[in-house]
Amino acid sequence: MSSAIKVADLTKSFKENFWEKPKQVLKGVSFQVHESQTCGFVGNNGSGKTTTLKCILQFIFPDEGEALFFGEPLNEKTKMKIGYLTERPYFYEFLTAKEYLKFHWELSGGKAHFNDRAAAVLKQVDLTHATDKRLRSFSKGMLQRMGLAQALLHEPHLLILDEPMSGLDPDGRLIVKEILRDLKSKQVGIFFSSHLLEDMEQLCDELVVVHQGKIIFNESLTRFMAQFESLEKAFKNFKAGL
Amino acid sequence: MILKLRQLWAISQTTLREWIRDKFFWVICFLCIFLFSISLVLGEMTFAERDKVLGDLGLLSLEISLCGLAIFAGSYLLSKEIDRQTCLMVLIRPLGRAEFFLGKWLGIASLLFLFLIPSLVFTGFLLSKVDVGYLIICGLSIYLKSLVILSVVMAFSVLVRPLITLGFGTALYLFGHWLEDVKFFAEKSRDKNFIQLANFADWITPNFYKFNWKSFYFLSHEFSVQEVSIMVLHMVSWAVVYILFAIVVFRRKDIV
Numbered sequence: 001m002s003s004a005i006k007v008a009d010l011t012k013s014f015k016e017n018f019w020e021k022p023k024q025v026l027k028g029v030s031f032q033v034h035e036s037q038t039c040g041f042v043g044n045n046g047s048g049k050t051t052t053l054k055c056i057l058q059f060i061f062p063d064e065g066e067a068l069f070f071g072e073p074l075n076e077k078t079k080m081k082i083g084y085l086t087e088r089p090y091f092y093e094f095l096t097a098k099e100y101l102k103f104h105w106e107l108s109g110g111k112a113h114f115n116d117r118a119a120a121v122l123k124q125v126d127l128t129h130a131t132d133k134r135l136r137s138f139s140k141g142m143l144q145r146m147g148l149a150q151a152l153l154h155e156p157h158l159l160i161l162d163e164p165m166s167g168l169d170p171d172g173r174l175i176v177k178e179i180l181r182d183l184k185s186k187q188v189g190i191f192f193s194s195h196l197l198e199d200m201e202q203l204c205d206e207l208v209v210v211h212q213g214k215i216i217f218n219e220s221l222t223r224f225m226a227q228f229e230s231l232e233k234a235f236k237n238f239k240a241g242l
Numbered sequence: 243m244i245l246k247l248r249q250l251w252a253i254s255q256t257t258l259r260e261w262i263r264d265k266f267f268w269v270i271c272f273l274c275i276f277l278f279s280i281s282l283v284l285g286e287m288t289f290a291e292r293d294k295v296l297g298d299l300g301l302l303s304l305e306i307s308l309c310g311l312a313i314f315a316g317s318y319l320l321s322k323e324i325d326r327q328t329c330l331m332v333l334i335r336p337l338g339r340a341e342f343f344l345g346k347w348l349g350i351a352s353l354l355f356l357f358l359i360p361s362l363v364f365t366g367f368l369l370s371k372v373d374v375g376y377l378i379i380c381g382l383s384i385y386l387k388s389l390v391i392l393s394v395v396m397a398f399s400v401l402v403r404p405l406i407t408l409g410f411g412t413a414l415y416l417f418g419h420w421l422e423d424v425k426f427f428a429e430k431s432r433d434k435n436f437i438q439l440a441n442f443a444d445w446i447t448p449n450f451y452k453f454n455w456k457s458f459y460f461l462s463h464e465f466s467v468q469e470v471s472i473m474v475l476h477m478v479s480w481a482v483v484y485i486l487f488a489i490v491v492f493r494r495k496d497i498v
Contacts, residue, residue, distance in 0.1 A: 014498070059330055059497040076336035084334040090326035092256060094263040106252035107335035109245045150331060 002071070004158045004189045005033040010055055010065035024213065025051050026062070031208045031218040033191050035070075035157070038184050040200035040221070041193040042235070043210035049193040050087060052210065053162050057084065069158070080108065083151030087162040087193075089143060093136040097127060097146060100135060101153055108154040121149040125179060141172030148179055159183065161192035165199055177203065201231040209238070249337045250345045257349020258356075261315060267353070270311050274361060277303030282368065293369050297458030300365040301380055305456045307361070308354055308388040313411040315350045316395030317404040324497055333497075340489045343396070347485060350392055358385050369461070376461050379470055383455040386477035390448050391415055393481040397488035400495060417443070418450035448480040 010029040013022035026048050033039040043049050054060040056067035058074050069078040092100060101118045110117070122128050125145035130138065138146060144164065151159055164180070165173045173196075180190060180203055194200055200207065200221075207224050209217035217224060217238065221231070228234035261267050281299030285292040320343075323329035332342060362381040366372055395411035402410075417424075421444060428440035453473040 054330075054497070057330075057334060059333065061494065061496060079334060079336040082334060084331060086327050086330045089331065090328050092260060092328060094260050095256070099259075103252055103256050104331075104335065107249050107332065107337060109248070109336065147331070 001034040001037075003032045003068070004035045004037070004070060005031075005056065005191060006068045006071075007031050007052070007056055008065055008067075010052065010067065011063045012051060012055055012060065013063055026055065027213040029055075029065070029210070029213070029215055031215045033189065033206065033208070036187040036189050037205045038180070038190040038203050039192075039206040039208060040204040041191060041208045041210065042195070042197070042200060043193075045195075047210045048213045049210055050162055053160060053193065057082075057160065080154065081157040083154070083156035083159045085144075085147040085151045085159075085161045085164060087166065089147040091135045091143060091146065094134065096132050096134050097122065097138075097149075098131050100146065101150060104150045104153050110154060117153065121152050124152065124182070125149045126175060141168050141175065144168060144172060144176060145179070148176065152183075156188070158189040158191065161190065163194055164192055165194060165196055173199070197231045197235055201225075209235075211239075246337070246341060249335075249341055250348060253332070253342060253345025254348035254352060257319070257346050258352050261350070261353050262356075266314065267311070270307050270314075271357070273310075274303055274307035274357075277306065278361075278364065278368075285368075293371065294458040296368050297365070297372075297461050298456075300368065301384065301456035301458075301461075304358070304361045304365065304381070305384045305387070308357060308384055309391050309415055311357065312350065312354060312388040312392040313395055313408060313415070315353070316392045317399050317407040317411060319346055319350065319396060320399050320492070321404045321407075327497070330497065339493045343489050343492050344485070347392065347396060351389055354385060354388050354392070372461055376463065376465065379465050380455045380460050382470075383453050383473055383477075386474065386481075387450055387453070390450075390477050390480045390484070393484035393488070394448075397484040397491070400488050400491045414447065415450070418448050419454060420451070421447055421449050422451040449476065453477070 008030050010026050011024065012026040013024045015022045029048070029052055041049055041052070051060065055062045055065075056074070066073065070081060072078050092103070095103065098118055101121070102114060105114050105117070118131075119128070122131055125148050127142060127145055127149065130142060135143065135146065148161075148164070151161070165176050168176065177199060180192075183190060184203065190203075204221045206219065207217060207221045208215060209224075224238070225231055225234045228237060278300060281296050281303060284299065285295040288295055320329075323332075323346075329342065333339065358381055362377060366374060366377050369377075391411055391414070394414055395407050398410050399407045425440045425444060428436045431437075453476065455473075
């Protein structure tokens, strides 16, 4: 199976203040995610999940290392295959849902049939009723689904989601989980970070575990969970062995 | 190429829409109308200087509003995107950071242009005798000045917090107008260090004093083509320098 994401020896240091010594946040992160698989990215707070995602997507520039998407570095061609949703997303609240999707459609180089595509993604995330409402009036769950809609608009091969279920109420989580399940059935690759082990257990084929800026596990979920009845227990046991 | 132009258009349109739907823009519009009203009242209170007062204060109101809008919008434009991380979902699209920056810049430039046109028409309408060509040249100098200010503040907003940028933009606007005075005092003082410092400041600061055409005098002044060309070249060059500087820095900036 070929790789959708292949990350090699990523390191990144940050200075909190100008006069302080830089602190290494990522210490040679390497992992891979296979095409059309759903892969969870798990780790404690401050372990480097968001920094890794930002590094591979070039929002932050790593000190060393590289990330390849479908065998190529991140460029305009590979970006067309990726959909991304940030953690706790903020949107241009002055736009309506349709205007916001139109904006992303233009940026993605989409041509004809915008209305059909917008209607389809809004239906997919259950926001058809809010097409012409300003994003300012959306609840947190609706905004999260709107974020998913913009990520899905250009029919990506790979979705990268940073904590897609954080801060959502049980209903919101259920809806997002359903959307991810639906995408999984359509062979869309998903790489998402989360604290919620229960969701990971239900959705993932593969798992990447990061601990203090290092990858400590990158294989199938079944292998990780071998001999344990739940991911939570497996995770607890795994951490105890570190 | 067509995709790049469409992306620039989309970002600038969205930026323009954002500001038109923002309360702050309407506060500035109201402020401008208020200043125009004051000039109207003061103009009526004079005997023979109505047009002079209207021309001077009208153009001053326009410059204050336009440059104020440029300083404020430019200071918060990028920092808001970075703080809220709204730019991440834009930058993951097949476009570079340079296009994103330019799109944002163009959005505010269009906003300033939209502000300029009705204000100029209104000023022309109030003045009893005015050469439309001269009024346009004065308006153009004010508009280009606001674009230089916009470029400066956007460039510095990539490096420092918006409040500092706000202060810096205002200081640069004032210093650009005082530049000739500073050089004059430096020469009078005969202090070599002061003269060198003033000359250095002249090199790194856009000279707004030389092209300060916001007065009634310039509405009846015969501009030569050379004069106008130098003004345009001066302003455009400074704007380009700051935009290029900003793009170089922004392309390597970590969006944490």
